Amino acid sequence: MSEYLLQMTGIDKRFGGVHALDHVNFAVRPGKVMCLAGENGCGKSTLVKIISGAYTRDEGEVLFEGKPIQHITPAESSALGIQVIYQDLSIFPNLTVMENLAINSEITAKRKIVNRKRWEQTAKEALSKIGYDIDLYARMGDLSVADKQLVAICRALLFNAKLIIMDEPTTALTKKEVDALFKTVRQLRDSGIAIMFISHKTEEIFEISDDVCIMRNGKNVYSGPTAELTRKDFTYYMTGRELEDDYFVPTNISKEPVLKVDHLTWNGKFHDVSFDLRKGEILGITGLLGSGRTELALALFGLGKVHSGTITLNGQQVKITSPIDAQKKRIGYVPEDRLTEGLCLRQPIADNIMLASLKQLTRALGTLNHDELFEKSNEWVKKFSIATDDAHKHASTLSGGNQQKIVLSKWLNNDLDVLILNGPTVGVESWAR
Numbered sequence: 001m002s003e004y005l006l007q008m009t010g011i012d013k014r015f016g017g018v019h020a021l022d023h024v025n026f027a028v029r030p031g032k033v034m035c036l037a038g039e040n041g042c043g044k045s046t047l048v049k050i051i052s053g054a055y056t057r058d059e060g061e062v063l064f065e066g067k068p069i070q071h072i073t074p075a076e077s078s079a080l081g082i083q084v085i086y087q088d089l090s091i092f093p094n095l096t097v098m099e100n101l102a103i104n105s106e107i108t109a110k111r112k113i114v115n116r117k118r119w120e121q122t123a124k125e126a127l128s129k130i131g132y133d134i135d136l137y138a139r140m141g142d143l144s145v146a147d148k149q150l151v152a153i154c155r156a157l158l159f160n161a162k163l164i165i166m167d168e169p170t171t172a173l174t175k176k177e178v179d180a181l182f183k184t185v186r187q188l189r190d191s192g193i194a195i196m197f198i199s200h201k202t203e204e205i206f207e208i209s210d211d212v213c214i215m216r217n218g219k220n221v222y223s224g225p226t227a228e229l230t231r232k233d234f235t236y237y238m239t240g241r242e243l244e245d246d247y248f249v250p251t252n253i254s255k256e257p258v259l260k261v262d263h264l265t266w267n268g269k270f271h272d273v274s275f276d277l278r279k280g281e282i283l284g285i286t287g288l289l290g291s292g293r294t295e296l297a298l299a300l301f302g303l304g305k306v307h308s309g310t311i312t313l314n315g316q317q318v319k320i321t322s323p324i325d326a327q328k329k330r331i332g333y334v335p336e337d338r339l340t341e342g343l344c345l346r347q348p349i350a351d352n353i354m355l356a357s358l359k360q361l362t363r364a365l366g367t368l369n370h371d372e373l374f375e376k377s378n379e380w381v382k383k384f385s386i387a388t389d390d391a392h393k394h395a396s397t398l399s400g401g402n403q404q405k406i407v408l409s410k411w412l413n414n415d416l417d418v419l420i421l422n423g424p425t426v427g428v429e430s431w432a433r
């Protein structure tokens with residue numbers, strides 16, 4: 001029997017003109033943590049979707065426990081023991097922990113009558129697998145991301161998982177929560193389960209993984225034990241470049257602040273916030289979840305309430321009443337959740353890029369100049385190397401990092417004085433220049 005639980009050879013997948021996977025080889029050993037790493041758009045999620053049966057491959061072979069697998073459905077992949085924990089965790093926020101844990105097995109068993117006792121038993125059994133303790137009757141939507149994730153892991157374990165795949169599980173976690181998650185991951189590994197862990201974060205990859213597979217532009221460029229790799233090699237494989245330590249050194253900082261915030265207060269959200277921001281400067285604003293950092297950003301973009309305090313822009317005290325008003329005052333805002341707030345996913349990439357510049361493109365009688373729209377948006381596609389062969393395609397066809405490039409382009413196409421970025425690096429490694 002092969003030493004591998006899952007072995008994939010020559011996997012190829014194209015989406016129209018995009019060669020998402022170019023003859024990729026990939027293998028996972030049982031009882032090991034395998035990290036799948038690579039920059040945005042290199043094909044990680046596509047590979048996972050082929051394993052989980054969500055996509056079919058164009059070419060290549062897959063062996064699971066030594067047996068060849070043809071094209072399978074997600075249900076068949078789950079029955080084999082492959083469980084994927086996606087970033088959104090696929091939970092029902094309005095149901096309880098118990099219901100979330102038991103519902104899949106109830107549906108699979110085609111049961112029609114709810115038996116609370118049985119549900120409770122299933123849920124308890126699931127939690128006991130990793131010795132995790134939580135109120136079975138808590139509403140799932142009220143839990144922290146870390147708790148939601150542990151429930152999702154317990155749910156996966158109910159299905160006799162042999163391979164658990166986690167797609168960037170640490171993005172929304174604090175350091176302490178990451179430590180707790182890693183403890184659980186090690187516990188699962190020691191019980192013989194293979195873990196596939198997708199991550200962008202060098203330190204985490206070195207901490208948790210036994211093996212690593214690094215992808216670049218749809219090809220796998222390194223596969224092997226993590227211990228045999230230096231951090232320098234790792235960066236080289238990820239990016240294809242030798243990277244020196246690269247710090248932003250501000251050079252042209254204005255004397256006068258472009259934005260001055262004094263004693264700003266939104267009752268119940270944030271209180272007495274003051275800072276100066278000069279041209280050419282990057283100001284970091286930090287705080288825990290619920291500390292008011294998002295509300296501060298919203299207030300500066302005309303989406304919040306200001307009960308007291310002042311905002312001064314270029315020496316003039318102003319009130320920012322709406323996002324349109326903020327834009328007129330040359331302020332842009334990249335929101336926290338690009339999928340629901342930053343993008344129109346079912347609209348073309350080009351339209352998304354030009355969304356905040358429609359005035360520039362409007363001609364007589366309010367008509368839009370579509371040629372110019374497309375031409376201008378293509379300049380941004382080139383400038384940021386947005387991974388698409390056609391900007392007419394929907395924004396939903398892009399990987400997370402490439403979608404973020406659209407949101408940024410949308411604002412950079414305007415002549416701004418202040419750009420507010422709310423958690424802009426979630427799921428983003430580095431820009432391929």
Ligand SMILES: Nc1ncnc2c1ncn2[C@@H]1O[C@H](COP(=O)(O)OP(=O)(O)OP(=O)(O)O)[C@@H](O)[C@H]1O
Nearest residue numbers: 015020040041042043044045046387398399400401
């Ligand atoms: N359904 C689709 N239709 C068209 N193109 C797609 C589709 N899914 C993925 N692609 C393209 O395939 C390439 C690989 O995308 P994938 O989502 O696998 O990247 P990723 O490595 O997961 O990136 P990220 O780190 O940003 O999540 C990208 O160029 C993407 O635009």
Ligand SMILES: [Mg+2]
Nearest residue numbers: 044045399400
């Ligand atoms: Mg992805």
